Amino acid sequence: MGKAPKTCPTLVQKMHQYQIVGRAQPTKKQPEPKIYRMKLFAKNKVIARSKFWYFMKKLTKAKKTGGELLALNEIGEAHPLRPSNYGVWFRYQSRTDTHNMYKEFRDVTLTGAIGQLMQEMAGRHRALPESIQIIDTKELKPEECKRPHVTQLLPQNLKFPQVDRIKPVLPHLRRTFYVKPKN
Known part of the structure; x- marks a missing residue:
């Protein structure tokens, strides 16, 4: 078995959008606590969970130790190729x-x-x-x-100049290998 091809780190999506649903733990005083849903941006699920509890602690009196996560879903893009x-x-x-x-x-x-x-x-x-x-x-x-x-990128008739155009080599002059002269 060979190694999997390594992807270029610049092409990997660094941020992800997560939808997290959670609430404070049910108690005798409050058997049905209010449910909160947040959309958060984070590098991974662990950081997203941590951010969720950070905001829950600020907004309500629910902490990670006294709360429960009901759902954690990654939200995808509807049209990922349209600017x-x-x-x-x-x-x-x-x-x-x-x-x-x-x-x-x-x-x-x-x-x-x-x-x-x-x-x-x-x-x-x-x-x-x-x-x-x-x-x-x-x-x-x-x-x-x-x-x-x-x-500046919004006009419909926006055009970019073609730079560094390379002329195609004639078929009888094409070679597989080229010798590069020393400088």
């Missing part, structure tokens, strides 16, 4: 304060747009993924886009 514009509202903790921000991205999937967000926030603001809390995401129509780096 779309996404708006992301989020909050992040800097070294000095908490900031609310809105950013726009153009990507084929929502998780790809969130991956771009994490990369941009790390590069421009040195924000760690743990300090970023996504409040809302929305797929934007072309007329709703505001940011120039997204609006």
Whole structure:
């Protein structure tokens, strides 16, 4: 048996979207506790579960030890090959304060747009993924886009120049191997 082919790490989806359903554990006082459902972005299920309990502790008085998960599902994209514009509202903790921000991205999937967000926030603001809390995401129509780096790609007659065109080699001049001269 040979080894499985190694995939390029740059082609692997870094962020995943999860839907998590959970509640506080039933007690004699409250036999039917309220059920909460959250959509979270995380690298894997373990981090998604951890984020869920982090928000549950903030929103309600339910902790991981006194609660139960009812479901954990990964949400896929309906049209993963169609480019779309996404708006992301989020909050992040800097070294000095908490900031609310809105950013726009153009990507084929929502998780790809969130991956771009994490990369941009790390590069421009040195924000760690743990300090970023996504409040809302929305797929934007072309007329709703505001940011120039997204609006420049919206025109219908958009064309890109062809650069570095290579002329085809004539059949009688084709060779399997070429000798590259030394510099």
